[in-house]
Amino acid sequence: MPLEPCHGASLSSKLRNKLDLPRAASLCLVCYLYLGFTAALFGQQQPQPPAQIPPPTEPTPQQTPAPTAAPPEISPDDPDNGEPVTAYFWKTSGSTVLHPGVQTYTNTATGINYEAAVGPTLPLPNFSSISPAGMVSMPAGKFNHLELSYFQADGSGGYITPVALDIFGVAYGPNTLMSNTYRVRNANLTWNYLTWPSPPEDSKFRFRTLYGFNYTRVDAVLDSPLNTNPNFTPGTGNKQIFYPDFGVAGEYIPSKHLFIEGRAWGFALPQHADIGDLEANVVGRLGHIEIFAGYKMFHFKTSKRSDQYFLGTIKGPMAGVRWVFR
DSSP, X not given: OOOOOOSSSOHHHHHHHHHHHHHHHHHHHHHHHHXXXXXXXXXXXXXXXXXXXXXXXXXXXXXXXXXXXOOOSBOTTOTTSSEEXXXXXXXXXXXXEEEEOEEEEXXXXXXXXXXXXXXXXXXXXXXOOEEEEEEEEEEOSTTOEEEEEEEEEEEEEEEEOSSOXXXXXXXXXXXXXXXXXXXXXXXXXXXXXXXXXXXXXXXXXXEEEEEEEEEXXXXXXXXXXXXXXXXXXXXXXXXXXXXXXXXXXXXXXXXXXXXXXXXXEEXXXXXXOEEEEEEEEEEEEETTEEEXXXXXXXXXXXXXXXXXXXXXEEEEEEEEEEEEEO
16 A cells, blocks of 8 residues: 655654654653752751851969069168157366467567467366257158257366466466366257168168268356456466368268167368367167267367367267157
8 A cells, every 4th residue: 555645744754653652752851850859959058157267265364473573772760761859968078278379470580480380278177067969850852851950068167377477478487276167068060961872771771971060169267266357357268260171071870669770070270270079979779869979079279370279089888868759
């Protein structure tokens, strides 16, 4: 039977379509399975939340160790901490001599002037008094003090003149009984400067230098109690010294309740006056009170260039008390 012609598509096309249908189905199935597996895989992975950056933390302040406190420049109970007011008694001894002063004379034979001390000396009675004395201290710079001190010493006694004397314009015959009294007074203004160490801190030894101005006066009354002359007047005279003075002082402080102190000062000019002072004390301390005892010497000579001049040394033990203002 003859084959009928097909309309639209040829037989080979129809056969090819029939043959490709299973392949297409297989391809669709593969695509479906791939899509399903991919969806399942990505569906199980949950989206991760964005990483959160922690807020910046404030730095913890670092604790610096407290600085070590420097040692105090001076201890509250240091002997140099405060200004003392001092009162003491001085058991004086020693001698004084009244010398003729250096005068200018003219050699009548040559007409040449020369200087000489002409005339006898007059020994005065020894010092024999318990003399009052004191000192006031004021601040004068760091660890330094301005000190005003005063003392007086007296001597009195009798004397028989071996030869005729003419003293202070009064004549005394030989073998005249004399009754003589005299007084030495001294005032000194001193700047007491701490030289080493400064500041003192806890040093046991201190060295100081002293710069001052001194006033010394000697007054004498030379009487003749047995003189029958109604016009007789006792001889009186005085000599004075105005001088700067310089010196040194030291302190040794083994404990806060005990220390040792000493000082020496003076000044001199050749053929003129000279002065000098030396003292040392052991001091006990309790709070504001200081009690001390020691030894003191004071040397003086008024100017030789006058009608008479005094030369003497006062010495003896001393003891007193201080009140320290802090």
